[in-house]
Amino acid sequence: EDKYLEDDAHFLATLQQAFGERAGKFVAAGRRGAYPLTRVLADKQADGRCVIIGNAAHTLHPVAGQGFNLCMRDAHVLAQMMSAQVLKGADIGDPTLLKRYEKARLSDQKRVIRFCDAVVHGFTHPNPAVKLARNVALIAFDKLPNIKPLVANYAMGLKS
Ligand SMILES: Cc1cc2nc3c(=O)[nH]c(=O)nc-3n(C[C@H](O)[C@H](O)[C@H](O)COP(=O)(O)OP(=O)(O)OC[C@H]3O[C@@H](n4cnc5c(N)ncnc54)[C@H](O)[C@@H]3O)c2cc1C
Known part of the structure; x- marks a missing residue:
């Protein structure tokens, strides 16, 4: 190395x-x-008046090109929550708000982590039956009409 x-x-x-x-x-x-490509999901993303977002909160295997999208969704949701606080004249660092942010983001983060893990395992699994299933799925993905926009929407977090 x-x-x-x-x-x-x-x-x-x-x-x-x-x-x-x-x-x-x-x-x-x-x-x-x-550096090793390891999967990380922080035990805690909000504590007191601190919050971590993006790769500081989670890192994924880069196999499916999902990390940046996920970070943008974190930033978007946090910005929306903070803007709502500003409009109400409330505190943007309120620990309850930041905990609510963490709770709101976890399911999307876990969903994307599961998706990336499945892609990594699908492409590295030594079992010939799994390889065959993967190849059939890739051919179907390429040939079936309308499937690409569905997968793209799923990957962008637009549909779950
Ligand atoms: C090989 C590879 C390929 C990828 N391909 C894709 C892709 O195709 N599509 C996709 O969506 N995502 C991809 N990603 C993931 C994507 O790059 C990250 O998810 C995204 O860049 C994370 O953004 P971030 O701002 O949270 O963190 P980062 O981009 O890591 O930014 C953090 C910044 O903080 C700085 N920093 C760190 N510590 C300190 C410190 N103590 N003081 C001051 N500054 C500090 C760092 O230098 C860095 O500039 C890929 C990742 C890798 C590794």
Whole structure:
């Protein structure tokens, strides 16, 4: 692993081989870091007058491109709750409000975590029956009319 971080030529050659020529030839690389892709859901997202949102509250496997969307929904809901407080002349750091925010967000966060986990397991499972089911599902996804907007809406949190 250290070789990928320290040796630019080795990193570029490996990247090129894995990525192919779709983006042309990779000629230079910046400083790299490595960290494990672990799933995290904070035990507590609101405490007293503090609240954590976005990746500070949850990190997902990046397999399904859902992390940023989820963070935006956290920010949107918190902003809506805080604006309502401002309109009422109430405290935006009220611990009860922040707890209410946490409660309001948990089900979406858990739903997306489950979805990403299912995708990771579906794509890494060694069982041939699971692989076959996954391939059939991918072909169906590609061929069936109207399924893509449904999945896209689900992924964007527009329908659950
Ligand atoms: C490889 C990869 C691919 C991804 N692909 C997608 C994708 O295709 N679609 C998608 O929706 N999401 C994707 N994500 C997830 C997405 O990038 C994150 O969910 C999103 O960036 C989180 O936003 P955030 O603002 O909560 O946190 P971050 O983007 O992590 O921002 C936190 C910021 O705080 C700074 N910071 C940290 N500690 C301190 C400190 N002590 N003091 C001051 N500043 C600090 C950091 O430097 C950083 O700039 C991907 C993630 C990874 C790792």
